[in-house]
Amino acid sequence: MLTDADVERWLREDVGHHDVTNDVPGETSGRLVAKEPGVAAGVDAASAVFDYLDATVTERVADGTAVDPGDALLRVAGPARAVLRGERVAVNVAAHASGVATRTDAAVEAAREVDPDVRVAATRKTTPGLRGVEKRAVAAAGGDTHRLDLSHMVMVKDNHVAELGLTEAIERFRERASFATNVEVEVEGPDAAARAAAAGADVVLLDNMTPAETAAAVERVAAADGDALTEASGGITVEAVPDYAGTGVDVISMGGLTHSAPALDLSFRTGGDG
Structure with a gap:
């Protein structure tokens, strides 16, 4: 506000x-x-x-x-x-x-031409002090704001998995979070994506994968847990959005919507x- x-x-x-x-x-x-x-x-x-x-x-x-x-x-x-x-x-x-x-609008239109149901989302890569302005701009152009701050969703990253192990990390954070808070797990390959879904992740973040790897991970997640959402992320440009939109992924998140839009x-x- x-x-x-x-x-x-x-x-x-x-x-x-x-x-x-x-x-x-x-x-x-x-x-x-x-x-x-x-x-x-x-x-x-x-x-x-x-x-x-x-x-x-x-x-x-x-x-x-x-x-x-x-x-x-x-x-x-x-x-x-x-x-x-x-x-x-x-x-x-x-x-x-x-x-x-303007950049969000271009990304949303590029995604919808391939899959009308895929969401284009921003990230927390925003300018300090201007997150509200930038997130509202994303929403105004038809994008998804994603989490607005750390309280909106638990993000289990590779460092957490290294310290605690995948299953223990998910269980630990789910115990500490509200029942209304989703748990998202960042993975870097299709096998890890399937393990995260089977371990109870609400959202599986497919980080820095190619479109082919993303498509394979989406299939593995669906087989492991059909209710888990999949999110592609990691340096995705507007030009690459159609390739990712065709993988069956639910969300495409793009830091470039906010941190480098001209x-x-x-x-x-x-x-x-x-």
């Missing part, structure tokens, strides 16, 4: 202690404009910046809206000093979030509609 404290921190970072640049009298209006096609996101966060500065957002598109060059994501009016002070922070947060949404090119213009 975005708070006033978040917005204040963003503005303090940008405005500093003695802003002469934006000390402009009078009233003005402005608009946040797309310079390339994409999917809008972070518009709520950009609006919150102007609201905090007592400028009025008069019009805005919903997050998840497809935009073309020249389209306005939001329009704002108010004291020139407030509008100009909020401009750069609003542009930065919306451009970043819209980049995340910002959508946006600009802020004041005055008329030119």
Whole structure:
């Protein structure tokens, strides 16, 4: 949840202690404009910046809206000093979030062309302090947020297995977690995937496998425990999504949706509609 404290921190970072640049009298209006096609996101966060500065957002598109060059994501009016002070922070947060949404949209569409039921999910590879903004951008574009923090699901990784053994690790964490919390087990091959499913994993994470290995692991998991979900992960690009979507996997998770999506090119213009 975005708070006033978040917005204040963003503005303090940008405005500093003695802003002469934006000390402009009078009233003005402005608009946040797309310079390339994409999917809008972070518009709520950009609006919150102007609201905090007592400028009025008069019009805005919903997050998840497809935009073309020249389209306005939001329009704002108010004291020139407030509008100009909020401009750069609003542009930065919306451009970043819209980049995340645009990449997510591309991945979701690539997956759906092969398998309409496969989910494309983000990961916890997010920018500290901006996870909420980035996860909302993923959701706005039709992606799955995955776990929002460590409390949402238990993840049994290779280090846990090395220390405790696969079965003991699953049992240990299941005893300590709520009945409503799933246990996911990370594996690196089809044989290990089958063992994890048989040991009681709710979700089997197929890490750094090729599409062929992923397909084999999906079959092994189904044979061991038909109720366990399968998730493919590990450096999967948008270009590779169709290959993984065709393996029968339930989820494709991609750190690149958040940690390396390029910002959508946006600009802020004041005055008329030119």
